[in-house]
Amino acid sequence: DTGVSQDPRHKITKRGQNVTFRCDPISEHNRLYWYRQTLGQGPEFLTYFQNEAQLEKSRLLSDRFSAERPKGSFSTLEIQRTEQGDSAMYLCASSLELQGSGTFGSGTRLTVV
Amino acid sequence: AQSVTQPDIHITVSEGASLELRCNYSYGATPYLFWYVQSPGQGLQLLLKYFSGDTLVQGIKGFEAEFKRSQSSFNLRKPSVHWSDAAEYFCAVGPRDSSYKLIFGSGTRLLVRP
Numbered sequence: 001d002t003g004v005s006q007d008p009r010h011k012i013t014k015r016g017q018n019v020t021f022r023c024d025p026i027s028e029h030n031r032l033y034w035y036r037q038t039l040g041q042g043p044e045f046l047t048y049f050q051n052e053a054q055l056e057k058s059r060l061l062s063d064r065f066s067a068e069r070p071k072g073s074f075s076t077l078e079i080q081r082t083e084q085g086d087s088a089m090y091l092c093a094s095s096l097e098l099q100g101s102g103t104f105g106s107g108t109r110l111t112v113v
Numbered sequence: 114a115q116s117v118t119q120p121d122i123h124i125t126v127s128e129g130a131s132l133e134l135r136c137n138y139s140y141g142a143t144p145y146l147f148w149y150v151q152s153p154g155q156g157l158q159l160l161l162k163y164f165s166g167d168t169l170v171q172g173i174k175g176f177e178a179e180f181k182r183s184q185s186s187f188n189l190r191k192p193s194v195h196w197s198d199a200a201e202y203f204c205a206v207g208p209r210d211s212s213y214k215l216i217f218g219s220g221t222r223l224l225v226r227p
Contacts, residue, residue, distance in 0.1 A: 004156075006156075031212075031213065033213060033214075035215075040219070040220075041219050041220070042117075042203050042205070042217030042218050042219050042220050043157070043203075043215070043217050044217070045214045045215060045216070048212065048213070048214065055212075056212075056214065091156060091157065093157075093213065095213050101145070101147065101159060101162050101207075101213065102213050103159075104149075104156040104157040104158075105156050106155055106156040107155075107156050109154070
């Protein structure tokens with residue numbers, strides 16, 4: 001078990017470009033979560049999946065953001081037409097249903113220039 | 114509104130001294146409670162969690178936290194700080210439905226003097 005893996009670790013993109021991040025959860029975990037952390041703040045919940053079903057989306061997740069977990073394993077988070085305000089650390093976590101806590105990955109740091 | 118308050122943005126302690134990081138929350142019902150630690154550029158590591166039972170919770174790295182329902186607090190403590198404890202600490206609360214949709218505080222940065 002290698003924990004939760006996120007790729008890439010860092011991404012620099014120009015404003016207006018699309019970016020996609022990947023998260024590989026712990027293999028037996030059926031729940032997967034995305035959080036966003038801006039500088040000097042705690043993480044904020046964005047969305048979560050149980051298996052391949054997206055169960056909840058935060059109001060923070062504008063229509064430029066889309067997340068998928070097509071086979072109930074890895075997940076992708078895509079941001080279209082990036083804006084400078086999207087610059088943040090994007091954290092993924094996974095857990096087992098009814099576990100009540102989970103494991104975080106090391107995050108993808110996005111910088112929009 | 115649901116929220117977590119960590120009133121201390123920065124705390125500096127000398128190595129070997131005791132530590133207490135404060136956390137207060139506002140939530141509709143008693144939530145699950147967590148403390149995480151984050152080193153620069155890294156993800157979050159779970160230090161400890163409270164779900165039910167004994168209100169004094171032991172965690173990793175010698176940390177403990179005490180849940181006080183009457184004060185809506187979940188303060189983190191360590192009797193003797195090591196230089197390697199320098200990091201950012203986050204308190205978080207989550208619903209008791211195990212959905213792990215956590216609400217985090219804004220963090221307390223711990224600096225350790227040699």
